[in-house]
Every structure is written in C-alpha cells, then in structure tokens.
Amino acid sequence: MKTMQINEPGADFELVDKDIPSPADDEVLIKVQACGICHSDAFVKDGLMPGIEYPRVPGHEVIGTVEEVGNNVSAWDEGQRVGVGWHGGHCYECEACRNGDFINCENAKITGLHFDGGYAEYMTAPQNALASIPDGLNSTEAAPLLCAGITTFNALRNSDLKPGDLVAVQGIGGLGHLGVQYAHKMGCKVAALSRGMDKKELALGLGADVYINTEAENAVERLQNMGGADVLLATAPSSEAITSVIDGLGRNGNLMIVAATNDPIEVSPFQLIMGRKSVAGWPSGDAKDSEDTLDFSALNNVSPKIETFPLEEANEAYDRMINNEARFRVVLEM
Amino acid sequence: MKTMQINEPGADFELVDKDIPSPADDEVLIKVQACGICHSDAFVKDGLMPGIEYPRVPGHEVIGTVEEVGNNVSAWDEGQRVGVGWHGGHCYECEACRNGDFINCENAKITGLHFDGGYAEYMTAPQNALASIPDGLNSTEAAPLLCAGITTFNALRNSDLKPGDLVAVQGIGGLGHLGVQYAHKMGCKVAALSRGMDKKELALGLGADVYINTEAENAVERLQNMGGADVLLATAPSSEAITSVIDGLGRNGNLMIVAATNDPIEVSPFQLIMGRKSVAGWPSGDAKDSEDTLDFSALNNVSPKIETFPLEEANEAYDRMINNEARFRVVLEM
Amino acid sequence: MKTMQINEPGADFELVDKDIPSPADDEVLIKVQACGICHSDAFVKDGLMPGIEYPRVPGHEVIGTVEEVGNNVSAWDEGQRVGVGWHGGHCYECEACRNGDFINCENAKITGLHFDGGYAEYMTAPQNALASIPDGLNSTEAAPLLCAGITTFNALRNSDLKPGDLVAVQGIGGLGHLGVQYAHKMGCKVAALSRGMDKKELALGLGADVYINTEAENAVERLQNMGGADVLLATAPSSEAITSVIDGLGRNGNLMIVAATNDPIEVSPFQLIMGRKSVAGWPSGDAKDSEDTLDFSALNNVSPKIETFPLEEANEAYDRMINNEARFRVVLEM
Amino acid sequence: MKTMQINEPGADFELVDKDIPSPADDEVLIKVQACGICHSDAFVKDGLMPGIEYPRVPGHEVIGTVEEVGNNVSAWDEGQRVGVGWHGGHCYECEACRNGDFINCENAKITGLHFDGGYAEYMTAPQNALASIPDGLNSTEAAPLLCAGITTFNALRNSDLKPGDLVAVQGIGGLGHLGVQYAHKMGCKVAALSRGMDKKELALGLGADVYINTEAENAVERLQNMGGADVLLATAPSSEAITSVIDGLGRNGNLMIVAATNDPIEVSPFQLIMGRKSVAGWPSGDAKDSEDTLDFSALNNVSPKIETFPLEEANEAYDRMINNEARFRVVLEM
Numbered sequence A, B, C, D: 001m002k003t004m005q006i007n008e009p010g011a012d013f014e015l016v017d018k019d020i021p022s023p024a025d026d027e028v029l030i031k032v033q034a035c036g037i038c039h040s041d042a043f044v045k046d047g048l049m050p051g052i053e054y055p056r057v058p059g060h061e062v063i064g065t066v067e068e069v070g071n072n073v074s075a076w077d078e079g080q081r082v083g084v085g086w087h088g089g090h091c092y093e094c095e096a097c098r099n100g101d102f103i104n105c106e107n108a109k110i111t112g113l114h115f116d117g118g119y120a121e122y123m124t125a126p127q128n129a130l131a132s133i134p135d136g137l138n139s140t141e142a143a144p145l146l147c148a149g150i151t152t153f154n155a156l157r158n159s160d161l162k163p164g165d166l167v168a169v170q171g172i173g174g175l176g177h178l179g180v181q182y183a184h185k186m187g188c189k190v191a192a193l194s195r196g197m198d199k200k201e202l203a204l205g206l207g208a209d210v211y212i213n214t215e216a217e218n219a220v221e222r223l224q225n226m227g228g229a230d231v232l233l234a235t236a237p238s239s240e241a242i243t244s245v246i247d248g249l250g251r252n253g254n255l256m257i258v259a260a261t262n263d264p265i266e267v268s269p270f271q272l273i274m275g276r277k278s279v280a281g282w283p284s285g286d287a288k289d290s291e292d293t294l295d296f297s298a299l300n301n302v303s304p305k306i307e308t309f310p311l312e313e314a315n316e317a318y319d320r321m322i323n324n325e326a327r328f329r330v331v332l333e334m
C-alpha cells in the first residue's frame, strides 16, 4: 500500500510502499478514502512534540471503510464507512475514563502521532476511536469535520450558549469558517472577526450576520454595541489577538479557546469579575462527539470549504495549508 | 449623628457630627449596629476610583435596624434587622436588571462609595439593597459576611463544584478564611494555600483537610497529587500568585477569582485546552444573595474571625486591615 | 375607543365604546395594532378562574405603539413599538422577584385577566410588562409570538436540549407549529406528533424531519427507533395523550409540558429511573423573554401561521380558535 | 466456599458449598468481607424480574479483597479492598457507553442478579464494576453505601440542589436515613418526612433540621411555610405517598425519585407549570460514583445504621429487612 510518511523531524513526506497492516484484537483495518490535512500535522512533520517515533505517517481526519476487524471487535462491520479523528482511543482504566470523560484519558492516543494515520491507503485504529458516518455526507467533505468540525461544534454546544445568543468567531480559517456555520445553524447571531476584507463575503455567505475587519475596526466596541458577545470562539492561534478581544465579551460572557498555542493570554481579575466572565479551553472530542458533529452537519447542511489533492501530492497539499493559502481545508483523496 | 468620613482622597477618617438623613421614597433609614472594614474601602480612602464625590462616608458591610421607611417602601418594617453590602441597589430598567441579573446592573450603586455607608450611626439605603438577618447571627459577626462572606459563598455555590470535590482556597485572609469554611460545610475536601506556616493551625481548625505552605512547597504538585483541584478559589489579590497555581487545577477544573486586581494573570490556551479548564471571575452578589449567605452561615455555623473597634477608632481599625495585621476582619461597633 | 369586552362569565364579546384610559405612574398607554386570540382567553370568557372582575377585556398577545407614559416611566418612549404577553408585570418585592425570577412572582399580574387587555383600541400596562419589537417583524405576525411563541421558545431553550438532539413536538396546533420551527432553527432533529395526516405536509414544511401520525402509528416505538427523544415538548392539552408518549423519551430525556391542564398525567418511578428521565412544566416567560423570542424569530424567520379578523369580529374569531378550526393562530387587527 | 443461594423463585436461602470460581479474563475474584441486604434482593428471592437464572446467589452491596485477577486485568491488585454495587459492569460498545453514560448501558449487568453476588464467601465481578474503598471506612459499614448510599448521594449531587437549599427527604428508612445525612453534609437545610414519631429523634440526630410526621401533619403546608422544598428526595416506594407531597415543592423545585416502584404517580401539568417544577428519576450509579460516595462518606463521617448477621443467617437477616424491622440496613458478615 502507498503511504506518505515522515522519516525524521523536518523531513518532507516520502512516498513509501508498505505491507497492509493487520488489525490487533481491539483494532480495525480501514481502507482510507480521504484524509484532511491539519495544522497539527506539523507536530509530526517538524517534531514539535516529544515522544513521536519515526518514521511516522500523519493524518487524523480520516474517512474510509472497514476492511477487516480484530478478534475482539463486534461493534463494527466490514464495509461500514467510518472516521478517525485526533482522539485515537482511550484506556477505560484511568480516572477520566472511569468517569466517562474519554477526551481527558490519561493514556489517550493521538491518531497519526502515536500510531500511523491517514496519509496512506490503509491504516489501523483502535475500535473505540471509530465514528460511523451518516449517509448524507461524502467522504471528502466529511474528513475535515473530524478535527476542525468537531472542535468548533463541540466547543460551541458545550459552552453556555443559548439559541439566539451573540456568538463572535475570531479567525475565519479552517476552524472559524466551520464555527460560523455551526453557530448560525444553532440559531445564534454570528459576528465574524478577521483581519482584512478578504473573508467578508464568504463569512456572510456562511451565515455570519456581521463581519468585523479587526484591522480597520475596533472589534471590542463593535461587539459591545451589539450587547457584548455571549460566547467568543477563538480559533486563531494568536494569544495576542485573543487577549485583544476579551473585552468584547458581554455580561456572563464566555471565551472559548480552541486555538492551541503556548503563548499566554493576559486577562486581569477585574476584567473577569466585572460582568462575571470566563475563559475556557476546549479540546476536540471523542468518537461519539465525532458522530454527533457529523450528524449535525448532515442534518443542517454544514460542510467545509475544501481543496483536494491526490495522496502522492501530500507535500504540495501540506504546503498550501501551512502557508495559509488554502480556502479552507485541504483533503487528500486516495 | 456621628460619622467617620473621608474629606478628600488620601485623608484620614474624620469624626463629623451630622443630621440624621431622611429616607427618600424608595429608601430606608438604618440605625447602624456594626460595619465591617474592607480592603475595598481604600477606593474611597485613597480615591482609587473615578467619580467618587467627597466628603464620603465609606462602609459596605453594614448591619443595623430599620429606623424609618420611605413612602414607597412596604416590604421592610421599623425595627427589623437588616444588612447592606457592596451591592447598593439596582435600576430594574437596564438589560441586566430585566434579566434578573441584578449584580450586573449597568446603573448599580455601590454602598459607601456612590452614597454614604456604614462608618456612621445612621445611613440610608435603597430598599432593594437590603437583606434581612436571620436570628442566629449576632450583628458584629454578621457584618463581614455581607462582603467577604457573600463573595466567597456565592462564588463557590455558583461554580461547577459538587459535594466531595477538591476545593483549593488560595490566600487565607479575610476572604479565604471564610472560603475554607464554606467549602468545608458544602461537603468538599479543602486545601488551604498560604505563604508560611502562620495560618496552618487556623486553616485546619476551620475545616481545611490539607494545608500547603506555598513558600516551601510546590502547590501545583501537591494539588496534582490529590487529583487536581476541581475548584480553585483565588482570594489573594496577586495575579502573579494566581498565575502560579493554575496548573494545580484538575481535569475540568475551574479557577474562580474573587480577588479584584488590575494586573493581568497569564494563562496559555494549551493550559486550558488540555484537561478542559476554565478561569472565571465572580463579583459578590445582590441583596438576596446576601440573605442566602447569612442563612447558610447561620445554619452551618460559619462565622468570621474578627477584631472590633468603636466607630471613633476607624483610623486605627482601618490601619490594622490595610497593613494585613488583622485576624481576619475588622468590625466597627456603634 | 372601541373594546370587545366580556360582561359576565359565559357571555359573548360585546362591542363597547369607552374613554381612553390614562396610564398610572408606572404604566404605559398603548395604541393597539394587533392582538392574538389564545385558548387561555377562555379563562375570562367562561369564568374558569376565580377572582376575575367583570366586565373584562381579554387579550394577552398585544402589539402596539406607546401613546403615553406614566410619571415614573423613563425607559419607554412615545411612538415606540411594544408588546405585552401573558405575564402582565411583577412586584420586585417577593422572594421570586428578589431572585430575578419574575415569571414566578407571587404577585404577578396576568394581562387581559387582572387588568384589561388587547381586545381594544387602547390599553394600559405596567412598564415592566413591556417588550420592544424588532423591526424585522410585522405587528400582526408578532402578536402570537408573545404567548404561543414565548412559551415554546422559552421551554425549549431552557430544557436540556443540545443542538442536534431529537426533539419531539406533541400536538401541531397553535403552540406546536411554532415549537417545530423553533426546534428546527435551534439545529435539532424534529419529530412532529399529531393525530391524522392533516398536519403532515405543513409540519414537514415548517422543518419537521419526521411526521408521526399518532392514530395510525405507535409513537413510542417510532421515537425509540430514532434513539428516543431527548426533549419531548408537550403542547396538546391532553394528559392522556402526554402519558401515552412518555416512553418515547430516550436516555436522560426530558418531557417539557407547556400544555396547561388540570388532569393528572401518570408516570411510574420505574419509567423515570430507568434511563434517568424527567418531566417538567414551563410557564411562558417575562418581558425580557418575550424580547428574546421576538429577536430569535426575526433572526431565524420564524413566524406563526395566522388568520386575521377585525376587532369587531372578535366573536367569530374566538369561535374559530375555540373550535380548533384555525390554522393556527387568530389575530385581531385594529 | 459457603454461599446462601436461591434455588427457585419464592424459595428460602439455602446454604450451599461450592468451588471457588475462577475469574474470567476481564474479571476479578473477590473474597467477600461483608454484603448488605437490600430490598431489591427480592427480585431474585421472589422471581420478580424476567430472565433470572436459578440457582442464583444475590447480593449487590459487597465489600471484600481482591483474591485473584483475570488475564486482562491490570488496574486492580491482589489484596486491594474493593466494592461491587448494583451496577455490575457495562459493555463500552452501546450508545450510552460510548457517551460515557455507563449507568444507562444497554447491556449493563446487575450484580447478584445477572451473575452471582455477595451472599457468599467469594464472588467474581467484571473489573469495570469495581470501586476501591477508602481507608477511613470499615467494610461492614461501607457495604450499604454501595446501594442505599450511592443512590441517595448521587441523586442529590446531580439534582439542582445548591448549598443552603431546603431538601425534603421522604421516608426515613434504609435510603432515607442516608439521604438525610448526605443532604445535611452538603450544607442543606433538611426536612425529614416519615409516618409516626418513631424516627423523629433519629432523624434529627442525623442532621435533619425539621421532622414532619406525615400522619399527623400536613407535609405540603409545612414545607410551603418554609418556602417550599428545592429538592424532594422520594425514598419510600409508595407512589401514593410521593403523589401526596409534590405540592410541597417550592418554585423551581425538583422531585427526585429513587424509590423504584411500578405504580404511577399522578401529577398535573398545572402543578408543574406553576412554579416551574420537575419530577425526575435517579438510578444509583456506576463504579466511579460508588467511589465518590465512599470518599464523601469517609470525608464527612456519613455511615449507615446497621444490624449484622453471619452469612449463614441470611434468611433471618432478609426477614428483618423485608418486614421493615431493621434499623436501618442489614449486613451479612463472612
């Protein structure tokens, strides 16, 4: 089978032919149909996380069909269409798992990082990492929903958001352009925040009620004039940018951060106490959350804007993504 | 009547004899029995907030009896024992008030800051700022509950805290020594965090299960060894200190800040995303919250440790407080 | 001014010419543009509630413009378009009001029952009973949203419902046909339950994903085949019908009853314990809730199906409603 | 090993000597120290549930030590003290399990009903049914906490209850006498409801603030005079009794039913709509909930009142329980 693998930190993707793996007892073998390219693939590409073993095949936005099941697998059938996202399985034994809080599993595996992922014709995955795919979605469009989709959908539905609330989506990129759609389809009023006028038309077309060009306008003032954001979904990985819009939160407002960066945001106790505000982080979700995301997307016609590449062009595809040239997610097709 | 007033920012308290005021239509005249001294009285004493008119009588932890009621007041009776806290009344007309969210009233008045407070033998207050006092509490001990008490009680009961959770109380002072008691009486496991060994015995006596000397021990490690704090109540107004313990939060943990300062805390998106954590502020509460605080305190035998002074010694009393010499709240008795 | 009033329990509406009333200090005089007819108007028409004084002008789905304001009113301006619903004002003094829980005010007034309502060219109302009307809604269509709309919208948004959940709406009439729209626009999957095939096309057109003819199909089975309802909104005032669908609730499902009747529903502890289910009632909402309902409706294009009549034909209009002939709400236009 | 087993529905317990079983791959063998007797043991004793295979050893309040672990078990060690409650393990594959909602597992096993339980010297249990026991509890007292304890503790902590709320506990028996303690230790005001004066002293001693003799007093009125119950925990399996106290709920009050019976309670939509009330059921909890219950009990000194019998006297012990003669739980000691 063909794979595009990273041989060492910093290397390009190399096309390598390998044997199709066999699923272990608790695993499933998947014939990959599509795999989204995510900014977090840089962890593997550039060795940004300790403990990654090389060579490694990245890819955690995988859609395919079950080709073979392990000995202990009874819940999944051959031929069934399934997906695997960032959350690559959990242990059932740690404190978090015993609480049913799988995303916080102490022994959670990450797809395409702790085991080979979807930049390949086949891959194996733990059965508890699998989501089933509703018929209404095609595989290529469904792929990015397993990471960019679940992250924004899950953060929004688990925030304090109520239908009709003002949701500000900061950053209209791979995550944000989905966040706008989800918030809109949850019945919220949506303000899209982005630099420049580039994304305006698209954001409004996706359901944003208001577009705020953060280069030319005072986003905090604009949001306060609308009563303040009830939920502010921060999707752009810039702590400086996040810090700059906190005061756009309204009374009892909730800043939901899904943009993973290590730089600190700054917020004073006064800012949070006056108006009783909060700042929280949200980490994607587990396999069941993926299914919920896909079901909601199929029901409400939410889909990512994508560019597609054949597997062999993973290097070109990755470059589009990493250089912020893609509108908005890049997907490899096998 | 005798008052201790501040004539201009930075001045000492001056003993001034004034006429007893008459309550306006929506007000009540209170014969003050006791008034707690709070760190926030420094706003008036030192002119730290814009818009304060001088001379001003501070004091927002007031217990007394109703002496006279205004023309529109039917809910309060002469002779009834009442309290007035930081929240000095609301407008009923703003967006927040129409939502029943009185503490966030856009036109909220602050007792002893926007109108004369309890460093006096008498004061007037809007009727919607009044709390009734349960019989089980004496006036002197009840006074600090109207600010230090309500703030910690209300923050805790409105956090995600569940009975049995691990609550870390950072700072064992005027607020913290009440926070420890409240968390304990809510059935939680309590870790008290303070610098030095000074407060250890007291904290354990108030119901803390664990004492962490933050000068000598790694608080983050200690908390993580206990599974991580479910709620971390930050009562010490040091953003640096708050920043240093954020990683002591457990999975789904919630940092509740009641210590009002302007210095920013620093927290990275990663810190919040991993383990799905949140940081929130909590602003005291309204008159009904005060009643709930007092009722809970009477029911569960929570009371502040206090030092008392006669009204005339407000300067000495204030100095005890501002120099952190008091154990733990200072109360003026009339 | 012309009014259609009820002179005694059981009487028809009589056209009576009266003087335009003057607003009291806390009241507003409204020039009525439209008033919906509600099943609860039967309380006045037939004297079904103790303590109603006759003659009485019913009508609690009122849209009009402010004609004059009382001496204490500063929040409302002449000419402004406003609405008044079932909740006709609250006292600010009772336990519920002090908690900001206005809908549960012990002294709450009901519009068109405790004071004259909107079957008239003019009416007065307490200022705290007023909702402002967003520009996007015309007065005739907005009127029913102040009772049928707020009740279903508010019940749904305050239930445990999450976007994507399965919401079953029992009864596709005045309330239900709005409930279907609201649930759909909140991003939920909607099952409409009604007797016969009469309402099928309409329900699907309003956003229902599934139609269940409860005469011909086993609703409980149909719902369980879809995983069980997460929320079941009971709008048809038949306790027998409600009882019959409780087992259609899914795991952690929530039966939300807005259909006010006195007949008991029957549910066993076992039914609720297995699957951890709940049954709750929801009572419309206050003025701010009305605004939220109207704003959501304008934002998401939710509107009632209505039939209109001139004020003078209130008897004919009421008969349409009471005989269940209307599709789906009847509105008087002035 | 000695067991006390039921050979057929309606039979007495018979002392039978058997081979000590071997744990399957995912199981643990437990050397039983103590096993509580529960009213639900009647399901086995009298064959009240379809699908029970006989002979069967009942017992789902089991404390013991790990004697041997199955091949796939790494989370539990020999010699460790563990408990097994009603929830006897879950499948990880059904919709509920994938949601982390183990108590609602479609394939959940019940201890002592689907597999042999704790009326024996040894038993095996699935590893995911095990709770670890904190040092502060002795085995005999801990046993009933795994059913009567977890049920009341878990229902209360997952209700809308806030510290200081009024909790009414209906029925002061095996469950209720624990419910009183838990509510008290959560900082609530507790009203104990029972027939007669028999339980009064005990209830007050356990932390009840008020005792209501439902034979002599109007419980609804008493509760309403205190403002109405915020949470009413119904522990007595009489739907008639439950129905009779529903109106004792206050505004936004929540009736939490843990008493499993098949007879319907009756409640009208009006009763629930006025005051926005709810009725819910609560089904014990899973292994992690058991640990939380035990930890809370150890931390806050909650323990059941028990009578103890040797295993061989299971018939006498069971009779005490089933005839309501026990005060309040009966425990077999091995």
Ligand SMILES: [Zn+2]
Binding pocket: A038, A039, A040, A041, A060, A086, A147, A148
């Ligand atoms: Zn990703």
Ligand SMILES: [Zn+2]
Binding pocket: A090, A091, A092, A093, A094, A095, A096, A097, A098, A104, A105, A106, A107, A108
């Ligand atoms: Zn785990």
Ligand SMILES: [Zn+2]
Binding pocket: B038, B039, B040, B041, B060, B086, B147, B148
């Ligand atoms: Zn203060």
Ligand SMILES: [Zn+2]
Binding pocket: B090, B091, B092, B093, B094, B095, B096, B097, B098, B104, B105, B106, B107, B108
């Ligand atoms: Zn206000």
Ligand SMILES: [Zn+2]
Binding pocket: C090, C091, C092, C093, C094, C095, C096, C097, C098, C104, C105, C106, C107, C108
């Ligand atoms: Zn009221």
Ligand SMILES: [Zn+2]
Binding pocket: C038, C039, C040, C041, C060, C086, C147, C148
């Ligand atoms: Zn109505």
Ligand SMILES: [Zn+2]
Binding pocket: D090, D091, D092, D093, D094, D095, D096, D097, D098, D104, D105, D106, D107, D108
């Ligand atoms: Zn299961």
Ligand SMILES: [Zn+2]
Binding pocket: D038, D039, D040, D041, D060, D086, D147, D148
């Ligand atoms: Zn039991």
